[in-house]
């Protein structure tokens with residue numbers, strides 16, 4: 001493998017050779033230059049400044065972005081439509097040059113809070129962080145898939161050659177030397193102090209009882225109640241170690257890190273809101289949860305109980321039905337498996353149905369997100385009533401927890417992940433979030449335990465950070 005400084009020299013030389021292939025004097029739009037990296041990436045470095053990262057161990061995929069070539073924020077019921085209009089404009093005027101024929105392209109990050117009308121900053125540990133909805137084209141992006149990888153440099157137009165060259169060179173200098181650094185020496189697992197959980201267990205029981213009344217009166221079929229747990233570490237949480245621990249513990253999950261200011265939002269989520277590739281969309285319906293057991297026999301028994309539990313199947317089918325209803329509005333054909341599979345993670349197992357649909361022409365990620373978000377996996381059914389009820393009773397703001405984030409391709413297809421098993425982290429403090437679906441037959445204590453298992457995904461990884 002080339003030494004990092006040698007790689008840096010080569011990439012800067014290649015930038016000099018190829019930059020003139022871009023039409024930097026065009027009056028608007030964006031230009032991206034894609035340059036091959038000599039080796040694959042297992043993860044992207046954590047560097048100061050704005051950055052995002054999506055890493056999926058099993059898929060062997062990493063996408064990361066640093067710096068800002070363009071960013072747009074929105075809030076309110078029209079937030080996705082407003083960002084869609086902007087993205088359509090960008091899509092029409094986004095030039096790419098890929099002189100090394102890597103096949104990679106520039107991309108944006110799209111993410112949004114659970115609710116269109118809350119100001120999530122208030123819920124973040126340091127009091128300021130992510131806007132309600134954000135579309136962000138990074139100045140330097142890294143993309144790696146099955147051992148092949150590229151760095152993608154992007155600029156807004158028009159720009160002079162000198163300015164683009166010097167900005168890109170600076171970004172390369174601060175990033176490339178940090179690629180594929182040896183793994184950090186492990187630390188001893190840290191003790192974490194548990195701060196408050198909101199709601200506390202007493203309040204939780206009242207919330208579940210009130211939800212069950214709503215369900216009994218047929219006002220709601222399902223609603224997802226959440227809690228927030230604050231943890232304090234004895235050392236500053238290190239994001240590189242945290243990402244490595246999450247990737248190791250949850251190799252089939254998407255490890256998401258988003259940082260704009262001081263606080264970072266980190267998730268290891270098993271659930272896709274959607275993957276759109278050309279005319280096909282895939283959606284994960286995940287609902288109905290059991291814990292894992294150390295003994296294989298007990299674990300298998302828990303799996304069977306989960307698969308045959310009427311309460312869990314009811315909770316699950318509400319989500320599948322809602323996803324299918326949403327997709328009917330934009331699809332020619334929908335494939336809906338008859339029985340759910342079980343998705344096993346090391347802290348929990350879930351009923352999981354993957355729904356695939358052939359889309360009518362002209363659909364994009366924004367329209368699909370508008371149709372699908374929030375599914376009853378994180379909100380409830382009926383959707384508007386569950387939302388209104390939660391707005392009244394939920395004792396904290398969810399922020400980006402149960403929102404979604406992912407990658408937007410220049411053709412407006414892409415992939416969004418539901419932001420679960422996550423924390424907002426600043427210095428030594430982390431706010432963790434988890435929820436559980438309440439349907440007829442739910443038991444407050446068991447649902448509380450379920451949230452404890454879900455919280456353990458992040459808290460066990462934080463011990464190693």
Ligand SMILES: C=C(O[C@@H]1C=C(C(=O)O)C=C[C@H]1O)C(=O)O
Pocket residue numbers: 224271286287288289350377378420421433434435436437454
């Ligand atoms: C709400 C969460 O998880 C969701 C709720 C589930 C359930 O109630 O069984 C399972 C998976 C997720 O769709 C969470 O992890 O916080």
